[in-house]
Amino acid sequence: MLRSVVLFGALVLGLVLAHGRGEEGEGFFRRLAVADGKEAVVRVLDEEGKLLGQFTVPSPARLYPLSGGQYVLAVHRDAGAVSFLFGGFRLEDHGDHQDVKEENPYVAATLRTGPKPTHIFAHGETLAVFHDGDGTVVLFDLRRLGLDFTPRLVATGGADHGAVALLGGALLVGGLERGRAEVYTPAGARVLTLPQACPRLHGEAVLGEVAAFGCADGVLLVQRQGRGFVGRKVPNPAGSPEGARVSTLTAHPRAGVFVGNFGQALAFLEPRESRLEVLPLPARPLRFAFDPEGEALYVLTADGHLHKVDPRARRVVGSLEVMAAPDAAPGLALGHGVAYVADPSRGEVVRVDLEAWRVTARLKVGGAPLYLALFEVVGTKH
Template sequence: MRGRKVAFAAVLALGLALAQGEHAHGEGLFRRLAVADGKEPLVRVMSEDGKELGRFTVPSPARLYPLPGGQYVLAVHRDAGAVSFLFGGFRLEDHGDHRDVKEENPYVAATLRTGPKPTHIFANEDTLAVFHDGDGTLALFDLRRLGLDFTPGLIATGRADHGAVALLGEAVLVGGLESGRVEVYTREGRRVLPLPQTCPRLHGEAVLGEVAAFGCLDGVLLVERRGQGFMGRKVANPPGSPEGARVGTLVAHPRAGVFVGNFGQGLAFLKPGEGRMEVLPLPARPLRFGFGPEGEALYVLTADGQFHKVDPVARRVVGSLEATSPLDTAPGLALGHGVAYLADPVRGEVVRVDLEEWKVAARLKVGGMPLGLALFEVEGVKH
């Protein structure tokens, strides 16, 4: 009799689960990885465990950038003057209290010849900006219409330069390495204001709230929105800085509330309101670094092949792993919720790191020279 009650309870539980759908078993994060070869015009899309799901010939070797929303990755083909939008295969259907995820084959949604030498990009939740070094034009894409319309708006700056772009609300900030200046444009392409502050050899940008930061040879230029206008101010390199040390790459996350840039064999931390840089030394030169999706930690790959976890508040290294071969050039780094992928072009591998367990979880044999990485990552329910 007791056995029948147990069996009945099990059947009842199964029936309730079926009546409620499969959400409890199919809800979570879904990931795929885009891998660009460093020599060949080739991009692969892979599953988390390294299975190849798609292989695409592209106009020229690509740099990869994840786009907001997790469904698309941008491939920038500088040598071919083109960009490609890669769809990772996660189709989302909104059902109010949840989104269904339907897995499909990945594909190249569009390849566009937007201008000569597309290089630096900037993306926020609704807009993608691509700067063309060859003629100084800027292409603006509406990310809310991806999959429906890939037609960009164009802004002409009037000169070729190695440009950096940042978006502050409806304003477009454009800086140039050769000009050493930042100019403000409207989305329609009208130049509103050239800032008076100089930024020699300008390179790298990031945004925190209403403040944009640009790396300079002699410090960091902060550009802040003030009412209807903008104000710039320079934060100088720390006294006694090593010769040649400068900020040339910047990242930021609203939760951390700090700009972080490379600085010789270390990282420079700068809070917009502090007006000074604090440098954290590292065992080797930082090649790639970025915040996790929640901004709780900063992750850094250094030239000796070590992968570090940095507390952005305490500004100290809290963990290190032997991850890749020692490298001279910056390989790809893709960060997701609880996971990181690092390219090892020397070994033809992609290294997967479990950020919660803080260990190398897998070394995926890709072949060729994997260099660029970007993650497709969506949250939803799979039936």
């Protein structure tokens, strides 16, 4: 039985009034959520680094932006909980545009959902969170954020380090130890175990009607066929370096390609292709993500450089040093025309103008900022 406790407001400490940008006109409005890597603290900053809110949370958090730009999900693995953070951008629909009302950020809800929540997947109207401790998945209706945070629970057969994806109205679940992908209905009924083995399954992404999971020996593609699902394995290229594998995946519908890590390289895979195309990098990729438009992929490598990659030409088109070589994998958050990179060793967040391709600010945060997520909305401010 799902044990959930919703805590409103009690976690909020030291809120200050959000002033925002102050000008009138339509455009993008942003705030940045920053999770400390050592302490159970999440901060919300404006674009200039001004502290708008500071929250004590159940345990150190990983952060994930949610569709619409108003909420960020904080996952507290050690505490068995997740939090929904409201960034303070209230939208009022005026037909041909939306007005942006700036308010204080706050913790909208904290729920103790199950043991060791880790991997999450958000797609369309649904958010899925997998619990490594017991193999359960909780599903949230993103349309109800701010009104109802009650999730649905799906049991998947036991503890594992799991990966989840949503595809064609179904829930796909894979496990690192099980090395298989399974298909569940939203109601929780298991309808299929795919026959293809996927040893050390880790990492997932969805592109159109195809889902991809990283395997030690390649990538498993899962596609809806008729009323069912079929799998297809794409192997690692012959002669690949020892230990090179895809374990993290991303995709963007406009780019039309899956991208994964692959040792000191990136691997590209289009859904209809039967081979991985590998792009070597100057250092191992730590974080990578598409910009909101899907026109470029940005990659933070272990030498502290941020690279701009053309996903269609499969080549690096720009490199910029943003920090010294980090000890851990720092957070990377992308918005329209801007990137933020955490620098925990200096207690800073680095802001990069993607159009000018230069570092424009080093925001003093304090502590050890590690995970980042953007609140970003488009609207008109009067």
